[in-house]
Amino acid sequence: MTLNPILLEVFKNRFSSIAEEMGMALMRTAYSPNIKERRDFSCALFDAEGEMVAQAAHIPVHLGSMPLSVQAAMAESMGPGDMVVLNDPFKGGTHLPDITLVAPVYAPGGDKPEFYVANRAHHADVGGMAAGSMPLSTSIFQEGVIIPPLKLVEAGRIDEKILRFFLNNVRTPQEREGDFSAQVMANMTGVRRAQELLAKYDPETVRFYARALNDYAETMTREAVARIPAGTYRFEDRLDGDGLGREDIAIRLELTADGGRVVLDFSASDDQVPGPVNAVRAITLSACLYVFRCLVRESIPANAGCLRPLEVITRPGSVVDALFPSAVAGGNVETSQRIVDVILGALAQALPETIPAASQGTMNNISIGGHDPRRDRPFAYYETLAGGMGASRHVPGASAVHAHMTNTLNTPVEALEYAYPFLVTEYSIRRGSGGAGRMPGGNGLVREIVLEAPAEVTVLAERRTRGPYGVQGGQTGAPGRNILIQDGVPTVMPGKFSTQVAAGDAVRVETPGGGGYGGHATESGQV
Structure with missing residues (x-):
């Protein structure tokens, strides 16, 4: 035909x-x-x-x-x-x-x-x-x-x-x-x-x-890949921790470009950990597909052909290729974001004028469950919160948006208060959280929820100990913060925690800003 x-x-x-x-x-x-x-x-x-x-x-x-x-x-x-x-x-x-x-x-x-x-x-x-x-x-x-x-x-x-x-x-x-x-x-x-x-x-x-x-x-992706200067590029970034004692979990990439083909070798990444930030290999493949589809300038379908120019190497039993029955709830939402950051960090060495700074690098997962006294039935709320995007050579980072591996919307305050026993007391842009640079990173957001009934709260979030990196001299974005407010007293919580709260208590999440592009001294270990 x-x-x-x-x-x-x-x-x-x-x-x-x-x-x-x-x-x-x-x-x-x-x-x-x-x-x-x-x-x-x-x-x-x-x-x-x-x-x-x-x-x-x-x-x-x-x-x-x-x-x-x-x-x-x-x-x-x-x-x-x-x-x-x-x-x-x-x-x-x-x-x-x-x-x-x-x-x-x-x-x-x-x-x-x-x-x-x-x-x-x-x-x-x-x-x-x-x-x-x-x-x-x-x-x-x-x-x-x-x-x-x-x-x-x-x-x-x-x-x-x-x-x-x-x-x-x-x-x-x-x-x-x-x-x-x-x-x-x-x-x-x-x-x-x-x-x-x-x-x-x-x-x-x-x-x-x-x-x-x-x-x-496949053809268009190979053309995009062929624009990457031939060579080997290495980059490393780290997860804050698994929430159960393991900290600074490294994801390491050796990216080799050779004409219309790229090999992404993650085998030096740390072993899988006890906590829930392990990613199965399918997550790693998703992150690779996403980044290289973004490199294609033309409007093409995101399909199986986009993966053909890529060889993805992972080590079974590592944090990016976890084995059954490891905990994986956060690997999908948190580790996927860090894998993207690592791939972009490596590519920024090869394509410095094309690749932006790191975006917030987390989905800021918050889950709240309990019994709704208004409806006399159980409720379970889950949401990921937006943050700052990384700046690029041409534009500042966008503020309060979902970036990279998530593409969801922000839940309206009205929808939350209608569906759950919540009172949202603040929903705002987190001013000044974007990294400085010739093009500044986008700002994160603030969401504060007062519980109208006793509940169980779980937060799985990243970029709480180090902010998203800047590139070409841009500064890092501000790390995020989780705050529990009980009897009017705020307590800064870890990036990952689970606790019981009473009616009248509040949970406040301040999400990270994006990294800046250009114009400032580079921080150690960053592009």
Whole structure:
């Protein structure tokens, strides 16, 4: 079949529109503020081999790892109307709250799947030792219900036994059931739209252009990689700690560029740790895909072709390639951000005028759970908080935005106070927190929440002991701070903590600013 460049562009947009419409269906029908308001979900389309064809503009840490989940689900031999659910991080997942639902797409009259659609949504609670399922854990068994690939929907009917088993192990079953239903509807939307595409064009043509788009993404990524001067570049950055005594956990990268190919070797990174900041290999792949997709100047689909010019080397048992049953709740949200910082730090040596300073480098995870006296039922709140972006050669860093591996929105105060027994007493820009430079880093934000009922609070955050690095002489951004206010007395808390609070107590999170670009002396150990 001869490639038609006009049809290639048509299919690029048709494929991505399927994922985008799935996302709209999921957002509009979800129950939880975390999905409906923050949009903590992702949707994508995959080919018959489980390779990603197109994604919506959702969350990088979800999408780069999702192909491994799809391929694990494919082993369940799905027929028309079936859907497989899973959240196991050691089968392509990220952490347990991120639940993936996969559905096959059959052409009219077809006897095998032509494509798969999938969505991944962060559920605000999936059981485990702490409300919100983001605990200071030492094992994945403490983090919630582990779901292997299971057929949740068969021939269009939900398996009520599987659903009841899951709902019986979470703190907020009504909300979880509603979010599951939204995920099912999102996949039904994707299947319907993909089948319409297969009916309009014959399956062979649709398959041909799916492969062509992956090849096109590979070509454009190789061109971007070829602009990196040949050589080996090394960079190291550190996590503050695992919350359980391990501090200064190093992530080390040796990046070798050679024409249209790059080798990213993380094997010298520290061993996995007792606490929950371990990342599975799928997370590391996601971070690599994200950074190198960002290097491509042209508008291309983020698909499997973007990974082909990259060789990612990790050492099993390290903090960036953790082994079962290590604790991984924070690896998805915190370690993924540091992996991005390390890759950008190495690339800044090769492309000093292209690569920005470090952004906040954390997702500032906060979980609060308890009993809501207004509604007389349990509640589980989860949110990630925005911060400052790193400055670049051309522009200052943006303030109070989600950067890099997260792409969620900030939850409106009104939504929080409506859904939970909270009073938000401050939600503001953290002035002066961005690193100084010819182009200053963006500012973080401040969120202060007063609890109207006793609750359990867990915070998993990074960049509390050292700020995000600046580049080309720019200064570091201000580190973040966590403050617990009890009886009017503020106490600075560690970056990672879990505690019980009383009604009237407050939790205040001040997020890091981004690093600055140019114009000031470089701090030791930074670019």
